[in-house]
Amino acid sequence: MINIKILATIPLFCFSMASQAAIFFGEDLNPSSSTTNSDDANTSFLSQLTGVGTEDFETYSNGTTGPLIIDFGSAGTATLSGSGSVSDGCCGRFATSGVNMWETNENFTITFSDAISAFGFYGTDVGDIGGQITLDFLNGSSTSYTVNSTINADDGSLLFWGIVDEANSFTSITFGNTNNSDWFGFDDMTIGTSQQIVTNAVPEPTTLALLGLGLAGFGFSRNKKKT
Numbered sequence: 001m002i003n004i005k006i007l008a009t010i011p012l013f014c015f016s017m018a019s020q021a022a023i024f025f026g027e028d029l030n031p032s033s034s035t036t037n038s039d040d041a042n043t044s045f046l047s048q049l050t051g052v053g054t055e056d057f058e059t060y061s062n063g064t065t066g067p068l069i070i071d072f073g074s075a076g077t078a079t080l081s082g083s084g085s086v087s088d089g090c091c092g093r094f095a096t097s098g099v100n101m102w103e104t105n106e107n108f109t110i111t112f113s114d115a116i117s118a119f120g121f122y123g124t125d126v127g128d129i130g131g132q133i134t135l136d137f138l139n140g141s142s143t144s145y146t147v148n149s150t151i152n153a154d155d156g157s158l159l160f161w162g163i164v165d166e167a168n169s170f171t172s173i174t175f176g177n178t179n180n181s182d183w184f185g186f187d188d189m190t191i192g193t194s195q196q197i198v199t200n201a202v203p204e205p206t207t208l209a210l211l212g213l214g215l216a217g218f219g220f221s222r223n224k225k226k227t
Helices: 036-046 205-214
Strands: 015-020 021-028 054-055 068-071 076-081 085-087 101-104 108-116 118-123 134-140 141-146 158-162 168-179 184-192
Touching: 021 036, 036 118, 036 158, 036 184, 108 184, 134 158
Parallel strands: none
Antiparallel strands: 015 021, 021 158, 054 184, 068 076, 076 108, 085 101, 101 184, 108 168, 118 158, 118 184, 134 141, 134 168
């Protein structure tokens, strides 16, 4: 995977592409001042899709545990199971819309009624105690990612991570945590089927090469680490 990342004091919006998969990532270490990086990543992710559904956890009461049956509209339904509960916020974790989110320090799984090709979410307070989010996508075989967020950042950081992979649809995602002492908040989860991907919306590799040249004045890294 080619990972293009601007080197700056505050990480900026990052887009990477592996084979047919496009990954969108943005992080704001001080969201009380700005959420630009995360929101730009979310906007770019959503620009690849049409008619998708988003879960914001507002229909659940504080303290509700899984399994949750989630309705993503025309993208189908899903079952969220495993560790965690609906929360109205604590200790640097917060909802990115409304007042509720999903909060956990351990693993949970989202199983979809139909295979999907796009998934995105906001995460809050990730990494202040050294943890990172891991994601295992399953559809026959398993594909794993680690969200490349800042480790040991201050409380209350915000990130957005999303993937669009028309060639490799998936039926479930398991969220993991590299350090169970670190609690994370999740909100505004969006899914999309292959039919909801906008035709020719994902940039070609040549477009990414031009983007890299445009960032040369700032400095960037290219590596094979998963985002």
